[in-house]
Amino acid sequence: MPTGTDANGKLRWGILGTGEIARVFAAGLAETERGTLTAVATRSRPADDLAEAFPGAEIHIGYEALLADPNIDAVYVATPHPMHVANASAAIAAGKHVLCEKPVGINAEEAETLVEAAKRADVFLGEAFMYRLHPQMARVCALVREGRVGRVRMVQASFGFRKEFEADHRLFANALAGGGILDVGGYPMSFARLVAGAAVGKPFRDPVAIKAFGELGETGVDHWTAAIAHFDDGLVAQLSCGVSVALENVARVHGEAGTIEIASPWLAGGRAGGPTSITIIDADGEREVIDFPRERHLYAFEADAAAEAVAAGRREFESPGASLADTLGNMRSLDAWRSEIGLEYASERAAGAA
Incomplete structure (x- = not known):
C-alpha cells in the first residue's frame, strides 16, 4: 500500500504512456496543489523530447519498472483504450492508486473487473473525466x-x-x-x-x-x-x-x-x-x-481531487467527479x-x- 504522499504532503505520480494525453496531464500536474510528477514510463526507447515534456520526472523503460518504483503513490494510465484494463490492473496489483483515462474499459464487463480489483486491493480508482x-x-x-x-x-x-x-x-x-x-x-x-x-x-x-x-x-x-x-x-x-x-x-x-x-x-x-x-x-x-x-x-x-480523496481515505471520486458506481x-x-x-x-x- 502506498504511503499516499511525499515529505511535503503531495501525492507522487507516475504516468504510463508518453503520448499527447500523458503530456497534457503532466502539464496539469505542474499546477496542482497536492501532486507532483515523479516518473513516466515508455514501452520502448524514450523519445528525444521526453525530458522536456516531463520535466524532473525519472524516465522508466518498461511499465513494470515504474510500477515497481516505491516512490510512486499513484499512477495515471494514459495508454490506448484496449490497454486500460491491463495497465490499470497491473498498477492496482502493485498497490498503486489509479487515475485511468476514459474509458476505463472498452465495455462495462471490463470496467466491472477493474472496479472489483481496486476494491479488493483497497486503492483509489478514478475515471479521468476531467x-x-x-x-x-x-x-x-x-x-x-x-x-x-x-x-x-x-x-x-x-x-x-x-x-x-x-x-x-x-x-x-x-x-x-x-x-x-x-x-x-x-x-x-x-x-x-x-x-x-x-x-x-x-x-x-x-x-x-x-x-x-x-x-x-x-x-x-x-x-x-x-x-x-x-x-x-x-x-x-x-x-x-x-x-x-x-x-x-x-x-x-x-x-x-x-x-x-x-x-x-x-x-x-x-x-x-x-x-x-x-x-x-x-x-x-x-x-x-x-x-x-x-x-x-x-x-x-x-489530480487534486484524486489526491484529496486519497488523503481522506476515500477510494473513489466524490460527485461531481465520477464515483465507481457512476463509472459503471x-x-x-x-x-x-x-x-x-x-x-x-x-x-x-x-x-x-x-
Whole structure:
C-alpha cells in the first residue's frame, strides 16, 4: 500500500504512456496543489523530447519498472483504450492508486473487473473525466438542484470534431477501440446522467432506454452518431458525438422555466486553462452570465481531487467527479449506445467466440 504522499504532503505520480494525453496531464500536474510528477514510463526507447515534456520526472523503460518504483503513490494510465484494463490492473496489483483515462474499459464487463480489483486491493480508482472536476460543473449541478430553471425536462450535449480518416489511427482503428462513442461520447452521456441525477437530488441517474443511429466506417467503428436517452421521470437527453464531424460542443439543460447553457463544457476554456462561462436564460429571454476566470490547468483539478480523496481515505471520486458506481453506469449506457448502432469490436467478438 502506498504511503499516499511525499515529505511535503503531495501525492507522487507516475504516468504510463508518453503520448499527447500523458503530456497534457503532466502539464496539469505542474499546477496542482497536492501532486507532483515523479516518473513516466515508455514501452520502448524514450523519445528525444521526453525530458522536456516531463520535466524532473525519472524516465522508466518498461511499465513494470515504474510500477515497481516505491516512490510512486499513484499512477495515471494514459495508454490506448484496449490497454486500460491491463495497465490499470497491473498498477492496482502493485498497490498503486489509479487515475485511468476514459474509458476505463472498452465495455462495462471490463470496467466491472477493474472496479472489483481496486476494491479488493483497497486503492483509489478514478475515471479521468476531467471536465467533471472543473468548478463550473459543480455550479451547474447546484443550479439544477436549486430549481433555477424549474423542473428539468431536456438535456442537449454534443462533442465532435473532424479528423481525416486514417485506418490505423487510434480514432479509427478497430483494434484500438476507436470511434466517437468511446473517444468522446462518454462526455455527453456522463453529463446527461449527472444532470438527471442532480434534478432529483442524486449524484447521477441512469437512463431507462436509449435509442441511437450512427455511421460505421470501413474499419467498423463509429464516425458519428446521435442518441436519445430517456429517464424514468420523462427527462430526455439528446446526445451526439463524432470523430469525423465538427459539432457544436456545447451543453444545455432545459427546464420548464428556462435554460442553462454551458459554452465550453468539456474543456472549460481550454486544456491549459482559460476563462469560461455559464449562461442562464429565463422563459422571457433574460440572460444571466456566470463567469469562471482561469484558475489553473484543467487537468490540475482532477489530480487534486484524486489526491484529496486519497488523503481522506476515500477510494473513489466524490460527485461531481465520477464515483465507481457512476463509472459503471456510464459504461453500461455506452454499451447500450453502441449496441443500438451495431458497434462491436473485433476483440469483443473474439472473446465471445472463445
